[in-house]
Amino acid sequence: MTAPPQASMSAASPGLPAALMNASGAPAVDVDPFSIEFFEDPHRIHEALREAGPVVWLPRWSVHAVARYEEVRAVLHDPATFCSGRGVGLSDFAKEKPWRPQSLILEADPPAHGRTRAVLNRVLSPAVMKTLREGFQAAAHRLVDRLLARREIDAVADLAEAFPLSVFPDAVGLRQDGREHLLPYAGLAFNAFGPPNALRQRALETAAPHVAWVMEQCRRENLAPGGFGAAIHAAADAGAITHDEAPLLVRSLLTAGLDTTVNSIGAAIYCLARFPEAWAALRADPSLARAAFEEAVRFESPVQTFFRTTTRPVEIGGARLDEGSKVLMFLGAANRDPRRWDEPDRYVPTRPTVGHVGFGSGIHMCVGQLLGRLEGEVMLAALAARVGAITITGPVVRRYNNTLRGLERLPVTLTAA
Amino acid sequence: MPMITFIRPDGGQRDLSVPEGTSLMQGATTQGLDGIVAECGGNAMCATCHVYVDEAWTERLPPLFEDEDALLEGTAAERRPTSRLSCQVIATADLDGLVVRLPDRQV
Numbered sequence: 001m002t003a004p005p006q007a008s009m010s011a012a013s014p015g016l017p018a019a020l021m022n023a024s025g026a027p028a029v030d031v032d033p034f035s036i037e038f039f040e041d042p043h044r045i046h047e048a049l050r051e052a053g054p055v056v057w058l059p060r061w062s063v064h065a066v067a068r069y070e071e072v073r074a075v076l077h078d079p080a081t082f083c084s085g086r087g088v089g090l091s092d093f094a095k096e097k098p099w100r101p102q103s104l105i106l107e108a109d110p111p112a113h114g115r116t117r118a119v120l121n122r123v124l125s126p127a128v129m130k131t132l133r134e135g136f137q138a139a140a141h142r143l144v145d146r147l148l149a150r151r152e153i154d155a156v157a158d159l160a161e162a163f164p165l166s167v168f169p170d171a172v173g174l175r176q177d178g179r180e181h182l183l184p185y186a187g188l189a190f191n192a193f194g195p196p197n198a199l200r201q202r203a204l205e206t207a208a209p210h211v212a213w214v215m216e217q218c219r220r221e222n223l224a225p226g227g228f229g230a231a232i233h234a235a236a237d238a239g240a241i242t243h244d245e246a247p248l249l250v251r252s253l254l255t256a257g258l259d260t261t262v263n264s265i266g267a268a269i270y271c272l273a274r275f276p277e278a279w280a281a282l283r284a285d286p287s288l289a290r291a292a293f294e295e296a297v298r299f300e301s302p303v304q305t306f307f308r309t310t311t312r313p314v315e316i317g318g319a320r321l322d323e324g325s326k327v328l329m330f331l332g333a334a335n336r337d338p339r340r341w342d343e344p345d346r347y348v349p350t351r352p353t354v355g356h357v358g359f360g361s362g363i364h365m366c367v368g369q370l371l372g373r374l375e376g377e378v379m380l381a382a383l384a385a386r387v388g389a390i391t392i393t394g395p396v397v398r399r400y401n402n403t404l405r406g407l408e409r410l411p412v413t414l415t416a417a
Numbered sequence: 418m419p420m421i422t423f424i425r426p427d428g429g430q431r432d433l434s435v436p437e438g439t440s441l442m443q444g445a446t447t448q449g450l451d452g453i454v455a456e457c458g459g460n461a462m463c464a465t466c467h468v469y470v471d472e473a474w475t476e477r478l479p480p481l482f483e484d485e486d487a488l489l490e491g492t493a494a495e496r497r498p499t500s501r502l503s504c505q506v507i508a509t510a511d512l513d514g515l516v517v518r519l520p521d522r523q524v
Binding site: 118121122125126127128129130290294352354355356359361362363365367369370373377 | 446449454455456457458460462463464484487488490491492524
């Protein structure tokens, strides 16, 4: 997809008022939210986007964007106008072939979406979570004990990745062989939502072996009884979906169910290591674990962005968008919008986080949110019970992804309580 | 504006005015009531805004819809015949004086 600049556009710098408007009436802000500069420090640019107007125009990728809480929420809650069926990345499926068979849930609209969504809602319901809690708690405690024995760890690979990898693939019912494909597959799928930059190109060039493995695992015969995958295939037996659809719904779990949680747990550890008051509060009251995880999801917004596509001409925030316009939602900017949050740049586990959009909102709100929260909660509770201090001991290295915000390395020392 | 009474497990109670057309969950969380968690923000996905509706009122509420019924199977506290998700109960003039009880836990 090329982005021909239009003559009417400005090249406003972040923090400066955008001098010129797009024909839609949206102020232009010349930033690239899919650049290394942005990944290293999105907050300053988020602020510039929010302050430029309720809807802005990003000339770099010829796309409108919303960064304020109110407009992000409005777009999320109007799927009839801002659809997902034309893709939730920059690529418009009405104009370009999707890089993989289209998702039956993420990239679907009502009424078709409701049918597949209902299946995953049941597979990942609160009642199912109750059956997993005890096993997840035990796994979290085992891992924390092992890490405490080592003291010096990388909180990304050894904790944020290791814990979900120790529970999620088993919960799905995956075979042991080849699980090393899971994180690369998710990483490339989330890169593919971005524009045609180097990250996306590289992701697609290296995709083939990961895609092949994932699609193979989605077949019924490769999914253990009792897991989420088998439950999805059972829904096909019951007639809720077709047998052809079941593997693609399993794929949705494998795409969205692991890397997101890894980055959320990583975000929580990074927050607790940087905010000693928050860590002290959690240590004093481990029942704060779930809230501490939730606030980390608001604060870091591990899923930073998604797109929608307008199904009709629409006015939003004073701008007139044509039918077929891509709209980029900055979830991370909405979660720190001072119009909505008091002291948004502070990590405060006791703050009311209800309404944050870190898991999205509306009909497409993360279907695995309860699973993510369960994993995050039991891990933070295990840390609070056994660890006295988490101290950062070396350079913190960011991982670059077009959609996901997280770390590549977080060297820490864990001190036993 | 309908007045809704929320009774905590310890017996303490709070009367909250909830604007017509908004849910009991929204009314409770925006007015800082502890005991309604509402992790999913009212999207009917989490079952952490569970309440027990006073028996005198249960018949006067709209019936459970299918998704709510399924979610209530996963509440942290015991499910009872009077269990509802407060994000699915919308305040109306008819519900002025409604009494609901909070469970001992939501997660």
